[in-house]
Amino acid sequence: MKVVIGADHGGYILKEEITSLLEEMGIEYEDMGCNCEDSVDYPDYGLPVAEKVARGEADRGIVICGTGIGMSITANKVKGIRCALVHDMFTAKATREHNDTNVLAMGARVIGPGLAREIAKIWLSTEFEGGRHAKRIGKIAEYEQKDN
Ligand code: RB5
Numbered sequence: 001m002k003v004v005i006g007a008d009h010g011g012y013i014l015k016e017e018i019t020s021l022l023e024e025m026g027i028e029y030e031d032m033g034c035n036c037e038d039s040v041d042y043p044d045y046g047l048p049v050a051e052k053v054a055r056g057e058a059d060r061g062i063v064i065c066g067t068g069i070g071m072s073i074t075a076n077k078v079k080g081i082r083c084a085l086v087h088d089m090f091t092a093k094a095t096r097e098h099n100d101t102n103v104l105a106m107g108a109r110v111i112g113p114g115l116a117r118e119i120a121k122i123w124l125s126t127e128f129e130g131g132r133h134a135k136r137i138g139k140i141a142e143y144e145q146k147d148n
Contacts, residue, residue: 001124004058006032006045007108011064011071013037014108014116018062021117027124030058046074053102054080061103062120068107075103079144082137087111092119096126098133 003022007015012034022029032048034040042065053061061083063071068085075083083103084095087110095101104123106116128134 001027001060002058003027003029003060003062003124004032004049004052005029005062005064006034006049006071007064008034008040008042008045008066008071009037010042010066011068011106011108014064014106014113015062017113018064018116018120021120025121025124042070043074046071047078050075050078050081050083050103054078059102060124063103063105064108065105066107066109068105068110072103072105075105080141082140086119086123087115089115089118089122092122093126096123097129100128100133100137 046063049061052058065071072085082101084101085105
């Protein structure tokens, strides 16, 4: 599995924590920045992550900002992206099983590094259940293909 990761200044420190986790887990990753706590705009980092996943250049994406909200809105604008903003372990698992999310968003000002690591671990290791959930995701994809 290849993961692409990005953050704004609010998520930079947590991104460093999560890249350490990816290294510990032996997961290949590409870090798209940002690389310090100087103020930046989250779409400049969220869109490249989401686009790489949508193009199939990475299997999954992780995006982090202060709340996770700006990054999740951004990622979900990209066709083919199903991004979930997750701050607990239950939805980390459920969103993989039910929604087959390909991008995970987290808010560094909402949760601490310990919980964020557990969420990322669960999200990265949980499989999509398919079945009735596949039909539902299909309806989203169908909508995306229309000229809305
Ligand atoms: C930056 O201050 C902050 O607005 C950003 O990290 C994020 O929380 C936006 O949704």
